[in-house]
Amino acid sequence: MPFDALVAPVRPNSLVEVLEQTGITTVAWDALTTHKQTQLEKFAPSFWHQHQTLLPVGLLGSVGCMAASGGLAHGLMPPGALFPSFLTLLWLGVMTMLIVLGVFRAHGGSRWEERLVTGHWLEQIGVPQQIATIARTLHRALPGSTLILGELLREEVVLDPYLLLEHDGQMICLGIWDGQRIIAAAE
Numbered sequence: 737m738p739f740d741a742l743v744a745p746v747r748p749n750s751l752v753e754v755l756e757q758t759g760i761t762t763v764a765w766d767a768l769t770t771h772k773q774t775q776l777e778k779f780a781p782s783f784w785h786q787h788q789t790l791l792p793v794g795l796l797g798s799v800g801c802m803a804a805s806g807g808l809a810h811g812l813m814p815p816g817a818l819f820p821s822f823l824t825l826l827w828l829g830v831m832t833m834l835i836v837l838g839v840f841r842a843h844g845g846s847r848w849e850e851r852l853v854t855g856h857w858l859e860q861i862g863v864p865q866q867i868a869t870i871a872r873t874l875h876r877a878l879p880g881s882t883l884i885l886g887e888l889l890r891e892e893v894v895l896d897p898y899l900l901l902e903h904d905g906q907m908i909c910l911g912i913w914d915g916q917r918i919i920a921a922a923e
Contacts, residue, residue, distance in 0.1 A: 751906045758873060760922050763908075771919065772888075780845050801827065849886070862894075883901055895914070897912075
């Protein structure tokens with residue numbers, strides 16, 4: 737047909753083409769992978785969370801030690817001496833301070849979670865301006881692309897988020913930050 741060329745659909749740009757046109761260099765996948773693994777190791781589960789069976793044994797053992805030391809001291813001291821009571825009270829105070837100071841804290845490990853976000857709310861969810869600007873530029877240039885926010889969660893506290901852009905099965909990292917400190921960003 738002679739007019740087929742006039743009604744041919746426009747081929748959308750690919751992710752690679754848009755990156756070349758805009759001159760944007762993304763964060764390397766190795767940097768993101770290394771960062772994610774380092775953060776998981778840094779925010780690993782506590783000793784008591786990893787060894788949960790030892791916590792009750794340790795606490796019950798300390799109560800047993802307290803009773804034994806009080807009984808032993810009571811047997812060795814002359815009648816009416818206050819030392820056994822003082823020793824028991826001291827042991828109870830030490831255990832209370834260890835619990836209050838968080839020595840027996842059993843926090844779980846951290847985990848990465850990803851969620852879809854829109855380009856309009858990037859600053860409101862904590863994405864630094866530099867990364868948000870690049871994300872919006874690429875998101876507008878690639879219709880159908882999605883922005884993915886990855887967050888390291890530890891007891892519902894968000895640590896070291898990152899931002900990805902996905903288009904047609906290809907994914908790139910646009911930035912990694914911690915609060916307002918940018919760890920790595922597309923340029």
